[in-house]
Amino acid sequence: MGQPRLADRGQAGGRRGRSRARGDRTRPRWPAPAVAALVALGLGLLEGAPGQGAPDRAVILATTTSTQDSGLLDLLVPLFERRTGYPVRTVAVGTGAALRLGADGDADVVLVHAPALEREYLGTGALIDRRLVMHNDFVLAGPPADPAGIRRRPAGTAASALGQIARTGSRFVSRGDRSGTHLKEQALWKAAGVVPGGDWYLESGQGMGATLTIASEKRAYTLTDRGTYLAFRRRLELGIVLEGDPALANVYHVLRPDPVRVPRVNVAGGRALEDFLVSPAAQAAIETFGVETHGAPLFFPDAGKPEPE
Template identity: 45%
Template sequence: MKRRFRELSLIFLLFLCIFAVACSNPATTTQESNGSNVPSATVETTPIKNNVLILSTTTSTENSGLLDYILPEFTEDTGYDVKVIAVGTGQALKMGEDGDADVLLVHAKASEEEFIQAGHGMERFDVMYNDFILLGPTEDTLNLKQVAANDIVKAFTLIAEGNKTFVSRGDDSGTHKMELNLWKEGNVQPSGKWYVEAGQGMGAVIQMTNELEGYTLTDRATYLSMMNNLDLQIVVEGDTKLFNQYGVIAVHPGKNDKINADGADAFIKWMLSDKGQQLIGEFGKAEFGQSLFIPNAK
């Protein structure tokens, strides 16, 4: 009888020990999962739903090297990876109209404002500027550097009258739109063998002009990035008509459910921020001794 009582007592004590251990360690699973005896804190975060941002922009911003300079900083600061599609401004605006891009960086203000008025974009912001220049062969037989040094319309008129080779972007880009306006101001309808419509980006057009020993209108930034490999020179610059303003626009999110409105907003805010503007202003100084784009966000 005593032996039976002792066995029951031992079983009872064992049960009490197991129960005590279980009660003293209620968070065993949690502690093993986080490796700490301190309960895990809940961190409130706003995750990025879509971290890929489609930027449709001009070939000048890509050919000049600007995007390679600033976009890694943007990605580091915001977490958005940028897919760049470099085309003429007209095509970039069409991509926005079709909902195939999230944000635009372009340089044809009148067309940009029409884009906004048509309901394709949210709002347009000035972000930076540079200028257009007229390039010509080192043997400038028209002597434009002397007779039309800062008169671009006169230079265009003389090129047409002399039937000198002129290579046009021919792609509805901002540069092409500017060129067509200048011919119109000079009452010139460009046509004939001397007028070559390339349908190419700025870098390709400059290279073609170099090979043909002709003339072309370009943004200064792209020329400076290529000038060491060219036999071309600046023959006309400084005319106020050659001002080249760039704008940034978020595509209207109502286009489709794939538009990355948050990413577009982050890009615009970053480009207009002190850091974005500083990086734009710094670009080119070390290599060329001058800024290739002048920041002017308001």
């Protein structure tokens, strides 16, 4: 990539040469205000990065795209920051990556929704202190025309609905990103006795919001958490074709890395964020979140309740 830069320089040189030929003797100079602005910007950036061990050391929260895309974190994170003074950096990735970031100590807290995978990490001892935060549920969304005829059999289970989609070869968009939603979808395909694949099965490899948009544009079915679906509903040509199957429960837990294994994590900050997420204030915020905009709550607070599984 050296070449284009050379050509660039050639262009600039050419212009300079011409302007000098016209009798303009002043050398090209950085305009002072621009330099000042750049310096100020640089200082500002430095100031924004707190040093290691400072009382306001940032807490890194690794979480799933569904909590981010639904807008819940935009409510909870500022609330936490105001109460404790810890700045939070949120990394929204698939559940698989979020758990791995936590286990490697690259995140101080993880908020995820894949109970089976979470238990694996608890088993190895990499993550500790798992606490129930909230739940909502998954729904099967599909095009209004419902080519697989899922609405016509209202008593069906999620697994049987997926079976129908496969049998009719109706398009289905999978997250395909090892997220909690993707893991749930894979479990349902397994229950349906189908190994998904072929022209009708698309893997987006993207977050829930992008995947819903793709499903809508492609007139395809997709498995989505209710929260993100409600948040995106207005922009989508997708309806809920199946809901209410107990197999579609979507449970969120918060966990944090074992500080003995990965000493560089922000232990106090991580614990503070965990405590906050299960505190009455956060739970009350979760309960009312989305009611005003979407007419229904997107998540149901569960702190202190017995484990569902």
